[in-house]
Amino acid sequence: MIKCEHPQHKTKPKYICKESDGCSERRNPGVQHEWMENGDVSLYDDTRAGVLMVFFRELKAADAGTYRCGVNVSHYTESFTELQLNVKHDAKYPKSVTESAHLGEEVNITCQIPEEHEVHFCKEDDNNICQNISSSKVTQMNGSSERNEERVFTVIISNVSVRDAGVYWCGAETRDTYLTFISLNTKVQLNFT
Structure with missing residues (x-):
């Protein structure tokens, strides 16, 4: 799970996208204060805290990469944080x-x-x-x-x-x-x- 905080833009629409895909597919919950499924990812926009929660189910090697976790500030402006998602299995921890x-x-x-x-x-x-x-x-x-x-x-x-x-x-x-x-x-x- 990833929690992206945008405290200065609590009520603005938030999204996550994969940069290696050119951010062509922006995943956003579409609603506030409710978990929404978007493929193998669930999203929750908590406008009280200004947090987008992103829950990946069954992470795969293909999910690894650089993501943008952002917010649409206005029609022409956005604010985002880049993050690197690495997918690896550590054999010392039981699955x-x-x-x-x-x-x-x-x-x-x-x-x-x-x-x-x-x-x-x-x-x-x-x-x-x-x-x-x-x-x-x-x-x-x-x-x-x-x-x-x-x-x-x-x-x-x-x-x-x-x-x-x-x-x-x-x-x-x-x-x-x-x-x-x-x-x-x-x-x-x-x-x-």
Whole structure:
């Protein structure tokens, strides 16, 4: 996921495009405050925060390249930030894990990330969009998130209920001035036994 911030142009239409394609296909949500699918990409224009969220599903090598994340300031003017998207698989991180739990018990979900990044943990919603649940700064679920030198963190979900079942993702978050990159590297399927 990529978050492009345009705080000075919160309500203006935002877009993302690939420069190697000459930016011929500008993807924009078309609506505000609602996830919109555009091929294998989902987009969300948050005008309250001035942020365009771009969620790539099933990244492929062909998705790599230079992108523009921009905003149409006026009919003749735009403002954009260039970003480089690299697609690579790191074999030291498992792609998929299945965890089982009993209702009312506690489940520990353990993930690895590169040490220099912040932790990102999210759960897929009905639209297959990964909604933030916890980061190394904020915990929004019943549980805790820990980080240590071994680049491992554990999310503990206590008193597991039916609504906790589903697909979670572990990943790393990198921030720049107006860009946030979230790389989701491990899929965790939580089932009940």
